[in-house]
Amino acid sequence: MSIRTTSPAPRKRASRRSNTAPTIADVAREAQCSPMTVSRVINGEGNVREETRGQVQQAISKLNYSPNRAARSLAGGEQLRIALMFDNPSASYLSEFLVGALEEAGRIDAHLEVQSCESATEALPLMRKLAEGGISGFILPPPLCDDQRVLDLTKDLGAIAIAVGPGKAEGSHGAFMIDDFQAAYDMTQHIIGLGHVRIGFIIGNPEQVASGRRLNGYRAALEKAGIEPSDDLIVQGRFTYRSGMAAAEKLLALDQRPTAIFASNDDMAAAVVAVAHRIHLDVPNDITVCGFDDTAMASTIWPELTTIRQPIREMTAKAVAAIGRITRARRSGEKPKAEQTILPYTLVRRESDAAPSLAASKRNGAG
Amino acid sequence: MSIRTTSPAPRKRASRRSNTAPTIADVAREAQCSPMTVSRVINGEGNVREETRGQVQQAISKLNYSPNRAARSLAGGEQLRIALMFDNPSASYLSEFLVGALEEAGRIDAHLEVQSCESATEALPLMRKLAEGGISGFILPPPLCDDQRVLDLTKDLGAIAIAVGPGKAEGSHGAFMIDDFQAAYDMTQHIIGLGHVRIGFIIGNPEQVASGRRLNGYRAALEKAGIEPSDDLIVQGRFTYRSGMAAAEKLLALDQRPTAIFASNDDMAAAVVAVAHRIHLDVPNDITVCGFDDTAMASTIWPELTTIRQPIREMTAKAVAAIGRITRARRSGEKPKAEQTILPYTLVRRESDAAPSLAASKRNGAG
DNA sequence: ATGAAAGCGCTAACAT
DNA sequence: ATGTTAGCGCTTTCAT
Numbered sequence A, B: 001m002s003i004r005t006t007s008p009a010p011r012k013r014a015s016r017r018s019n020t021a022p023t024i025a026d027v028a029r030e031a032q033c034s035p036m037t038v039s040r041v042i043n044g045e046g047n048v049r050e051e052t053r054g055q056v057q058q059a060i061s062k063l064n065y066s067p068n069r070a071a072r073s074l075a076g077g078e079q080l081r082i083a084l085m086f087d088n089p090s091a092s093y094l095s096e097f098l099v100g101a102l103e104e105a106g107r108i109d110a111h112l113e114v115q116s117c118e119s120a121t122e123a124l125p126l127m128r129k130l131a132e133g134g135i136s137g138f139i140l141p142p143p144l145c146d147d148q149r150v151l152d153l154t155k156d157l158g159a160i161a162i163a164v165g166p167g168k169a170e171g172s173h174g175a176f177m178i179d180d181f182q183a184a185y186d187m188t189q190h191i192i193g194l195g196h197v198r199i200g201f202i203i204g205n206p207e208q209v210a211s212g213r214r215l216n217g218y219r220a221a222l223e224k225a226g227i228e229p230s231d232d233l234i235v236q237g238r239f240t241y242r243s244g245m246a247a248a249e250k251l252l253a254l255d256q257r258p259t260a261i262f263a264s265n266d267d268m269a270a271a272v273v274a275v276a277h278r279i280h281l282d283v284p285n286d287i288t289v290c291g292f293d294d295t296a297m298a299s300t301i302w303p304e305l306t307t308i309r310q311p312i313r314e315m316t317a318k319a320v321a322a323i324g325r326i327t328r329a330r331r332s333g334e335k336p337k338a339e340q341t342i343l344p345y346t347l348v349r350r351e352s353d354a355a356p357s358l359a360a361s362k363r364n365g366a367g
Numbered sequence C: 001a002t003g004a005a006a007g008c009g010c011t012a013a014c015a016t
Numbered sequence D: 001a002t003g004t005t006a007g008c009g010c011t012t013t014c015a016t
Helices: A024-031 A035-042 A050-063 A069-076 A091-108 A120-132 A148-157 A180-193 A209-224 A241-252 A266-278 A296-300 A312-331 A358-366 B024-031 B035-042 B050-063 B069-076 B091-108 B120-132 B148-157 B180-193 B209-224 B241-252 B266-278 B296-300 B312-331 B358-366
Strands: A081-087 A111-117 A137-140 A160-164 A174-177 A199-203 A234-236 A260-263 A288-290 A307-309 A340-342 A346-348 B081-087 B111-117 B137-140 B160-164 B174-177 B199-203 B234-236 B260-263 B288-290 B307-309 B340-342 B346-348
Touching: A024 A035, A024 A050, A035 A050, A069 B069, A081 A091, A081 A120, A091 A111, A091 A312, A091 B091, A091 B111, A111 A120, A111 B091, A120 A148, A137 A312, A148 A160, A160 A312, A174 A312, A180 A199, A180 A209, A180 A260, A180 A288, A180 A307, A180 A346, A199 A209, A199 A241, A234 A241, A241 A260, A241 A266, A260 A266, A266 A288, A266 A296, A266 B266, A296 B296, B024 B035, B024 B050, B035 B050, B081 B091, B081 B120, B091 B111, B091 B312, B111 B120, B120 B148, B137 B148, B137 B312, B148 B160, B160 B312, B174 B312, B180 B199, B180 B209, B180 B260, B180 B288, B180 B307, B180 B346, B199 B209, B199 B241, B234 B241, B241 B260, B241 B266, B260 B266, B266 B288, B266 B296
Parallel strands: A081 A111, A081 A137, A137 A160, A160 A174, A174 A340, A199 A234, A199 A260, A260 A288, B081 B111, B081 B137, B137 B160, B160 B174, B174 B340, B199 B234, B199 B260, B260 B288
Antiparallel strands: A307 A346, B307 B346
8 A cells, every 4th residue: 555645736627617606615605604504404404503594595595596406416316207108198188298297397306208108008018117217206197097007017116106187096096186076067067057958968988087977977967956867968988089079960969959068078079069060050059068178179169168177287297296205205214105186177168158049948848 | 734644444334325226337347447438438429449339338238327317417517408488389289399309308318498478579588587597598489480589589698599490580590390381382282183273272370481481382383283373262361270260261152162272280271171061061072171280180170181290299309409419519619500400291191182073173164 | 549536516424 | 503524426637
């Protein structure tokens, strides 16, 4: 072992810092304390005197300091990586979904990984691979969160999964959703309030749990209003425009045709409008049409659709935040349990609903 | 100065590494070289012997190594922050846009900042603020890149701006786009090839430069085919469904009504289909309808639209990559100049086009 | 063509 | 309650 008795002359080395953004050290100097204390203040830890904390905070705002994300996650030892899975990305849903995720991810400095797939079956191996690659958690919009295998897999993997929307096996994973039952109930009640009695309903894809809930909400509102439910008026759809057309054709060919149709999503409602127009029914004067989701379609077509707005963006943002929270909790040894959170929806009234026409009322009354 | 003649007993300290992901040092050991050489290989730098490079690459794939992003940007000294501006986000456009950006950002480890705004006027102060906050560059989809003030501002700010789509003041900023003229030309030629002669055209929003180019493409194809252009057949729209309906009503009320209508985007084309259906025209047998963009609308409605597909996702990904490249070039003192890149489009043939019916041909021939 | 050393800005672990 | 030290994994700078 060679022991030097004279230190080598330390060469001056050009600093590598190009931008002059203040660092934690600058703040420490300004606040006359150590960088560590500044770090504690930044991270809201305890064990800092109020006075010191104040000085640090002042220094921070004086220097306009903001922590360097890269350094943070490097020193912190781990990075938050969140996988955004999506299959069947209805574009309008997807954009809201992505914007919400992106905003929150920026806030908490999470790294987003988008992963599109054609089906739940295809998603399975992808998810396994991502989990092995060290993904902190998955965000699952429908219909992925309606797939039992997907949910089982996340459990096997020990991965965090948060659904954006209702999903199978609730309780096994976190979720942010609206109350689909109540929303459909409200919409139906709104239509009843307009004076309609014969109200058609188009069910969504039977494999998604939201579909059943919306149907039940419709049924419950009818019952509450003392309206005899008629099986003729309830038609199966699959959330697609095409399925909406077929359903509308059935509904509008009925001897006593409905004066209103409530479709389980906007694409199907748009199809109802198209079919109605083709047989020269005016919307909303001859027939009221309501949708669900408030996707771009709802406000693109004419007349614009009365529909239910889900706060997709907010739901996704919260899902990202939740993964951050849960990951941190796990790291500190806790075992946080999955929580479902219900967010408020809005009934957006636009141009596609109205009171039933006199003629229609009479016809139904007479028939 | 105190000179120690004996090294202090170095305490063992628990490693802070929690995950066991391989590091550059692991690779170096495996490849029997220094971390520096590995770094060079990773970054595709020169001055590495082919043999060495091969060993390193083998080690990398053997260990399944992937570089730590945080460490990279920390050591690299600066972070790539890219602002995604959007105003009037047609949802289907937006989702493609975001997915493309997200994918590439993940690849080059850029931080994305989404910024939505209601208008170009509103965008101006936001952009100024972002630039002051140290944004590396802006990505501007239409109609923001059609606004002279926005472009001027980026210039004043000395910021990098990349348009996704054609924009005003070309040459002043980078852009990734398709050849709108040629695409419209091709589509028109396709319609002519089907046998149509009376072909209506609906112009897009006059404030977007794409609108003019598409119109010119239509005109050129007509001329090339020796078809006399008729002013009656060219109607102004604004890219919205509503404007498409108004235009379609005009076009379909013509004495000699067109046997085909080419709308400058899908929303307007969808409106044409709706109007046609209302007057019991079959699409495509009574009238051919074509769109542009291949947004979700095109494949949602029935019949699905024949349209032009722009590779939005790819365009945005390239825009992100370009900002990375330009930023790096600037840092090393170069002054890279803005480049426009034309990407290939596709004519997607679906169900909304057909040869003109005999009746229609005769009528037009007779009239 | 390759490597050693010195940080990048921050935090975990260990003092005090 | 606060400070010290030693990294996190990588790249830059400088030396060979």
